[in-house]
Amino acid sequence: MSGTVRARVLLAAAVGSLALGCTSTDSASTGATPAADENGAGLSTRVGSEPAPLPDTVFSVLGPWNTFADDRGVHPRSTGLLREVALGLRPGEDALLIQTWGRSVPVVTDGEPTVVRCRQARCGDGAGELLLDLPTDVDPDPRYDGWYTVVDVAERTVRDLRRARREDDGSISYELMREWDLDGPGFQQPYGVGARGSGLPLLGGLIRRDELDRGAVEHALAISLPGTASGSFLQPASSTDGTGAASSLPQGARIYLRPAFRLTRPVDPATGRPQEWTPEVQLRAMLLVRALKTYGAVVVDEAPVPTLYAERTEAGQAPLLGGDELSGIGLDDFLVVDFDPEDRLAYPADDLTDEPTDGPTDGPTDDGDTR
Numbered sequence: 001m002s003g004t005v006r007a008r009v010l011l012a013a014a015v016g017s018l019a020l021g022c023t024s025t026d027s028a029s030t031g032a033t034p035a036a037d038e039n040g041a042g043l044s045t046r047v048g049s050e051p052a053p054l055p056d057t058v059f060s061v062l063g064p065w066n067t068f069a070d071d072r073g074v075h076p077r078s079t080g081l082l083r084e085v086a087l088g089l090r091p092g093e094d095a096l097l098i099q100t101w102g103r104s105v106p107v108v109t110d111g112e113p114t115v116v117r118c119r120q121a122r123c124g125d126g127a128g129e130l131l132l133d134l135p136t137d138v139d140p141d142p143r144y145d146g147w148y149t150v151v152d153v154a155e156r157t158v159r160d161l162r163r164a165r166r167e168d169d170g171s172i173s174y175e176l177m178r179e180w181d182l183d184g185p186g187f188q189q190p191y192g193v194g195a196r197g198s199g200l201p202l203l204g205g206l207i208r209r210d211e212l213d214r215g216a217v218e219h220a221l222a223i224s225l226p227g228t229a230s231g232s233f234l235q236p237a238s239s240t241d242g243t244g245a246a247s248s249l250p251q252g253a254r255i256y257l258r259p260a261f262r263l264t265r266p267v268d269p270a271t272g273r274p275q276e277w278t279p280e281v282q283l284r285a286m287l288l289v290r291a292l293k294t295y296g297a298v299v300v301d302e303a304p305v306p307t308l309y310a311e312r313t314e315a316g317q318a319p320l321l322g323g324d325e326l327s328g329i330g331l332d333d334f335l336v337v338d339f340d341p342e343d344r345l346a347y348p349a350d351d352l353t354d355e356p357t358d359g360p361t362d363g364p365t366d367d368g369d370t371r
Contacts, residue, residue: 053210054107054151058203058219059186064236065204065219069256069296069337078336082255084248085227086331089305096329098207098288098308100321103144105202106312109151111135115171116150116161124193125159126177132159134172138314140164147195148172149202156182160202162195187236190345197241197301198233198251205298207288207310212320217287220295224303225249225331232344240347242302249299250344254337256296257329263289264328275324285325292329296337306331 059065075081086094114134118126132150140148146163163175178194178201180186186204188194195202205222227244228251237252249255263285265274277285288308297308308326313319 054153054208055182056211056216056218058182059180059184059201063185063187064254064298065186066295067220068294069220069254073338075336075338079332081249081253081336082331082334084245085225087227087244087248089226092330094306094331095327096306096308098310098321098323098326100310100313100319100323102141103147103303103307104309104312105147105149105206106138106140106314107149107151107203107206107208108135108138109133109153115169117171117173118177119173119175122176123174124176125179126174136170139166140172140174145195146174147202148174151182151203153182158182158201158203160195185236188238190235190238191347191349192238194238197239198299199238200236200252200298200300205300205309207308207321209311209317209320212284212287215283215287217291218295219291220254221288221291221297222300222309223255223297224301224307224309225299226302226304226306228299228302229344231347233347234339234343235345236298237300244302249336251299251301253299253339254296255299255334256294256337257289257292258333258335259293261289261293261329261333263326266324266327281322281325284321288326289329 057066111134113131114136116126116130116132116134117128132152134150140146140161142163142165146161146165148161148164150159150161151157152159158180160178160180161172161174161176162178164172165174167173176193176195178188178192180201180203186201188199192199194200200222205220207217207221211217227248228240228242229244229246229248230240230242231246233240233242233250234252237250240251242248242251265277267273268275310321
């Protein structure tokens with residue numbers, strides 16, 4: 001069955017199972033210019049190449065990215081925590097954004113042997129120079145966080161680079177590397193740092209092109225929120241860069257959409273009318289709503305507005321998401337998954353005298369909630 005035919009079949013099934021407050025038409029308005037091919041590759045490599053595909057499930061099926069959001073109940077301060085994390089936002093500024101460029105993540109595999117080197121003395125899991133097979137035409141974007149995720153499917157390894165850039169000689173330099181087991185838990189021991197402020201992997205919770213194309217987003221999403229708690233985090237996070245009130249929602253917390261939530265189409269600012277959606281655009285929005293209701297979203301970082309992350313669209317690739325598909329969702333549409341006060345881990349730790357560089361753990365720890 002072709003991707004397009006399968007998408008239409010799944011759309012028909014999803015309409016009956018998801019409450020979506022919109023209708024679809026034959027013309028799309030996603031805020032992006034469509035390219036010639038709507039069937040994007042699963043990895044941000046050279047257009048037309050045949051990279052080794054990622055598995056449908058990334059990281060352990062028992063880890064935080066692949067377990068349901070509603071198994072612990074709702075936090076008694078759910079409403080207050082969400083209000084604190086949104087403190088300072090004006091009405092309407094908590095609309096959910098999907099980042100598809102800039103601060104989102106290029107996921108690369110295969111290509112030409114490329115020198116990858118660290119620019120400083122402390123490099124995380126990096127040391128000296130590595131020779132990795134990388135595409136020559138997909139670069140990290142140093143204007144933002146310079147995120148770059150390199151997947152070796154054969155070795156079952158993921159390498160996150162932070163503040164990476166392409167040098168004049170074609171090599172890639174970076175500030176920090178964190179290496180992950182593609183089949184591991186998808187988080188690390190407390191006080192380990194990573195490319196994100198929370199220490200969580202860039203691939204965790206990423207909306208990937210291949211899963212949108214096949215019509216299945218079956219994992220928790222990664223979300224950044226404005227005023228995450230300063231001074232503490234929850235596992236699966238292992239660190240935090242939160243700047244909000246100490247009592248605010250910590251990084252590592254999980255939120256999920258209220259079961260009765262109904263999505264409405266984004267409004268065209270020029271006309272004030274709901275945008276017209278193709279069946280494919282409607283399907284993608286519904287897939288994300290379903291994931292947010294079932295698996296929820298893990299708070300991975302801090303951002304000016306609530307933000308989800310999609311695999312970065314490269315030149316020549318079809319933009320499968322425009323970024324505003326979920327702008328009808330605000331923070332008051334979410335519930336906070338329950339956690340105990342003692343689950344909060346102080347950051348930095350009282351006895352932490354140097355920057356931590358612990359790598360990924362082989363499984364859950366006893367230091368906090370790892371579900």
